[in-house]
Amino acid sequence: MNFHGTEVREKALTLLRDGVSNREVARRTEVPPGTIGYWLHMDRAKRGECPGRGSFRPCPRCDGRELDQAAYAYLLGLYLGDGHISQHASVRAPSLAITCGEGWPGLMDECEAAMRTVFPDNSVCRVRRTGCRDVKVYSKHLYCLFPQHGHGRKHERPIALADWQREIVDAHPWELIRGLVHSDGCRNMNWTTRVVKGERKRYEYPRYWFTNVSDDIRQLYTDTLDRLGVEWKHCTRHGKPYNISVARRASVALMDAHIGPKH
Incomplete structure (x- = not known):
């Protein structure tokens, strides 16, 4: 894993605050676009802003859109187990991918149904991989809904629920x-x-x-x-x-x- 110094990060944040696109900031600083997107997310969150601002699709956390809490609790469990969020230079929004084995078609169906319920305005797809498939959704509000995202593998960093997530889990523990x-x-x-x-x-x-x-x-x-x-x-x-x-x-x-x- 590459670690970038404070100077590089501050330079990137300055460019982002001036309205320079993630892709251009990544090019100028030679930092991966996914890292730039995460820095932007953390910077906006610290300032109390919506990390997904600029999206024409409303966010349950930032815009008050209704959220199916049971479906979200189930999707949160899938994400903590076999999910990851990533962002590529050619795509403006990050993606959430839940990896499901080919031997579990019913699981893929349930995962896709939960994604469509939590993200009703976004497209959901399945990407074939060797022996498995990624059920994916793209959204600028993924960082809002899954604040556990961060650098490195989940077991290499602290994982804790936000207060609003705890309320949902307390209401829907079985999901x-x-x-x-x-x-x-x-x-x-x-x-x-x-x-x-x-x-x-x-x-x-x-x-x-x-x-x-x-x-x-x-x-x-x-x-x-x-x-x-x-x-x-x-x-x-x-x-x-x-x-x-x-x-x-x-x-x-x-x-x-x-x-x-x-x-």
Whole structure:
């Protein structure tokens, strides 16, 4: 990862405040357009301005457009799991991409439906990649709606919900859990053996797994499970506590009632 000094950043912000386009600022400073866009977003946010100003499409955060909170909570879970925001020099608006495996066509449909609900004025598309597809939407207001965006991978930087996001998650906790499980989780059958009357028998039982390298995202997942009354435990493997297990019968039944199949 390239790190740019304060002098370069201040020069870029000065040009941006003077109305120079992101692409031109990137050319003059030799800084990637995505980094320029992020600097502009952070600068506007610090000054209390809408990061997506200049867009003719209204923003739920900046313009008060109605936001489907349940769909947003689900999309937030997908973003925290398998999503990323990027910006290319040839495109004026950044894109949000949720990566879905080819084996999960139903997940792609649900992801696309959530995107269309949260961004009703924007086009949604699917981009084929090796073994998977990116479900994508382009919007200048992505930085407004997903303030967790930043430099580097999610597990390399702090991830915390803004106050307004916390209110949405508190109102729709199962939708966040559903998005997290659909992105970085699964439901499978586990098994164990027990000796009954001198005979060893095999028992199978369902279990939900959630795996994420980010400590903050795992904490968000388990804190939300706690509020929902779902019992869970850490499953450390090779010294790494990246796996969260839900295996208690009552808790699995509760997850089954709200998560739905990943297909």
